[in-house]
Structures are given as structure tokens and as C-alpha cells.
Amino acid sequence: EDQVTQSPEALRLQEGESSSLNCSYTVSGLRGLFWYRQDPGKGPEFLFTLYSAGEEKEKERLKATLTKKESFLHITAPKPEDSATYLCAVQAESGGSYIPTFGRGTSLIVHP
């Protein structure tokens, strides 16, 4: 069974204080790993897709990296508007299933 564990559950940062969010996964062959941002009362907003170990993607203050066991979402010099819940999801290669498995998310609060 595919499993996704995100840590920490909650993170409070001061504006400008860089940090990383972790997504550990167990899957029988990785088709893709996805990062989403979710604001209160809204649906998840797509950030990145990573397909293979060693891959990295960046967008503004966010950088996502991938290994064979985990992914990190690095936030550099965060701003209050980066406050949100960050969700990680994995899609397995085997079995023909296209159903992603989501983690419970990391709730990030950035204080001014």
C-alpha cells in the first residue's frame, strides 16, 4: 500500500527565516510526486511535479527536490503570503492505477 508521510504537521516561521518541509513516501515504483499549496477554504493549487530521483524544480521562493525515499520543499526567505497548507502526493507506477495518494499536509504560518 502506498504511503505518504509529511513532516512537520505544523511550522511557524518568521519572515525571512528559511526552512524545509519533508514528504517521505513508500510506493511500488514512482510515476510522479506532486506538491500542492492549499489556502483555507480553497482547493489545492498545483506547484510542482517531480518524476525521478535527483530532479529539482523552482518557483519564486520555493524549490522542490526528490530522492528515492523523500521529497523536500525548501522555502527561502518566506513571506507572510506563503502561509498555507502544503500537500504532497505520490502516483504509483504499477497496477495501472492513476490514483494519487496524498499526505496530511504541513500547515505553514509565516509571521511578519
Next chain:
Amino acid sequence: GAGVSQSPRYKVAKRGQDVALRCDPISGHVSLFWYQQALGQGPEFLTYFQNEAQLDKSGLPSDRFFAERPEGSVSTLKIQRTQQEDSAVYLCASSLDSSRETQYFGPGTRLLVL
């Protein structure tokens, strides 16, 4: 429209009532997914369509839940005889196709069963 839309955004139902939740996917997107998200949790898969075909409904929690996409575009999730445990946010997502494609989510329908 540019994104996935869902209606209604909020629904309050009395226990035992039937509800219908609508999803309009991004135009041209072949795949459509329904998820249930409880407070503080990640989205949990309910069912998946490729065009009008429902290819996986393994996540539907009971036979009170039913989904359809008759013309391969708009989809409706129906919950019969609602129970309090059905209270959650119901999210719809669409993707261009299902293989390695990013899913784009709608804003969700927040269902409260009293």
C-alpha cells in the same frame, strides 16, 4: 472558464436528505477525479472517470454515494440519505489525461450534514 468549477460552494443538509454536487472540469480534460477532504486531512480518493467511463470507484465509502459523467464533461456526485459522517469538503480535479498528468482542483463543496 479557465479552471475547474464546483457548485454549490456550500451545502447544509438535514440527515437523511439527498444531495447533488456538480463539477465542471477544464475544457478538454479527459480525466476527472472526486476526493473527500476531512478537516486537517489530505484529500482521499473517491472515484475516477476517463471521459464518460467510471474506471475506479473503489474509494466511495458506501452505496449511498454515486457519481456520473454522462457526456464526458460535467460530473455529478450524489449522496443519498446523508449522514453526519458525510460532512466534509468534496473536491473535484481534472487532468488532460490520467498518466503522469497534473491534476487541477476546483474550490470544493463544503457539505455540512446536521
